[in-house]
Amino acid sequence: MSRLERGAGNPSLDAIQTLADALGVEVVELFTVGADINANPSASCDKAS
Numbered sequence: 001m002s003r004l005e006r007g008a009g010n011p012s013l014d015a016i017q018t019l020a021d022a023l024g025v026e027v028v029e030l031f032t033v034g035a036d037i038n039a040n041p042s043a044s045c046d047k048a049s
Helices: 004-005 013-023
Strands: none
Touching: none
């Protein structure tokens, strides 16, 4: 866990799911910054435009 906190690790999808479960959140919430994901469910996190 400390490697993830320092940005030195690359977690597997299983580890990400386990972390989300432990926190009681959906996986997408771990990757959403400063936004209410329920406000606009069709919004995309990809800003490649």
